[in-house]
Amino acid sequence: MAGKIPVAVVSGFLGSGKTTLLNRYLREQAGDASSTMVLINEIGAAGLDHRRVRRLGDRVAVLESGCQCCAVQGELVDALRELFLQALRKAIPPFSRLIIETTGIADPAPVRYTLQYERFLHERYAYAGCLVVVDAMHGARHLRERREAVQQAVLADALFLSKTDLAGEGDADALKSTLAGLNPAAPLYSSSGGQALAGMFDPAGAAERRRSGRAGSGLRFGAGFAARKREGAGEELGVLALEWRSPQSRAATTKALEAAMAYAGADMLRVKGSFRFSGAAGRWAVHGVHRVLYPIAPEAAAVGGNLVDDGGCALALIYRRVAAGADEALAEILRRHLPGVVA
Structure with missing residues (x-):
């Protein structure tokens, strides 16, 4: 900036x-x-x-x-x-x-x-x-x-x-x-x-x-399925939060996110992630809405100039659960492209 x-x-x-x-x-x-x-x-x-x-x-x-x-x-x-x-x-x-x-x-x-x-x-x-x-x-x-x-x-x-x-x-x-x-x-x-x-x-x-002020990337929602109906929201919303302990391939990450967003289409409300990529320095921010994946950009430094970094990756998807089996389908898409998800 x-x-x-x-x-x-x-x-x-x-x-x-x-x-x-x-x-x-x-x-x-x-x-x-x-x-x-x-x-x-x-x-x-x-x-x-x-x-x-x-x-x-x-x-x-x-x-x-x-x-x-x-x-x-x-x-x-x-x-x-x-x-x-x-x-x-x-x-x-x-x-x-x-x-x-x-x-x-x-x-x-x-x-x-x-x-x-x-x-x-x-x-x-x-x-x-x-x-x-x-x-x-x-x-x-x-x-x-x-x-x-x-x-x-x-x-x-x-x-x-x-x-x-x-x-x-x-x-x-x-x-x-x-x-x-x-x-x-x-x-x-x-x-x-x-x-x-x-x-x-x-x-x-x-x-x-x-x-x-928190350890890790800040996207620590707990790995695994968090897909469920959100209390107070008038529709079925799913949240899928996944973590990886090691850096990922940037190309594979892009393919995984594009595939997940293509599957959910306009029902993908938000994609937000914090990644370390193999062969690249620093952390990278991932954002997307509906069918649009924004350019992956370096994360801004935290207060004091140093970004808290544990070397891992975290990703959260928030989507409308319109299709039956959407939770499992999205998780499978991500795991297929990005193995090593923390159980």
Whole structure:
């Protein structure tokens, strides 16, 4: 990310409190907020009291992966390119970070995809993660009834539970448990926690800081089958978590993941892994959504500059269990390409 402008995505279901949280963040930044550019892509009035706001249209495009994003990809590319060039020409003040607030029904995955694959943007911007805001009052119902809410929670690098003062204590605790089951690697903040927001708007960094305090790669969910119905989610979700004690072949890993994603298709909600590859230094981060496997990239260093490393590999798949026998089929695909799974 050195020299690139970090781009954080703020997502969450309709009415979850995204704009309220973003306003609070900008107020906390005070003078430093002038270096932050905000892209709003929300239906209706933004209500954001920040003078540097650029709007994307409220159009909906169904991308090839099956995701919905309430901005045509080309429009997002044009907006980010224009902002960079305007700052370069001094038509607008320079900015050192950018936040995109998505619509309440948007899948944040296409933003990451765009930043990875559009050459101009990839050379100038770096994806800094996704913060998903969950409404403590209505979040449990959203997770039961709306696939978009589940998808957002699964893709989050960090989660923020809003309106906890309006929800019952037992309801909030139950929702926290559901979110932890859907996305155990994401730090979970709450509006009652009194935390400073600066770290939350670096979601990937927040997740990395959380992992850096634990042994291993941070994806330690326990090897073997974890496929089961997630309590509180209104559909059958499977989680398959596997570990290997030794480095793997990069080519074999790519083939395994492509095969697993081809099998699950649009029902593959998230692929996330931390790998050591034979003949390559350092650790490598693996990410994918639906049918799209993102470029494998070096993991960022943890706090203090050193990434905790045990030499092994860890992988987690989160998917909708639509087809009978999906758990066993996915495990077999991975084991066939990547032997030596820890039992």
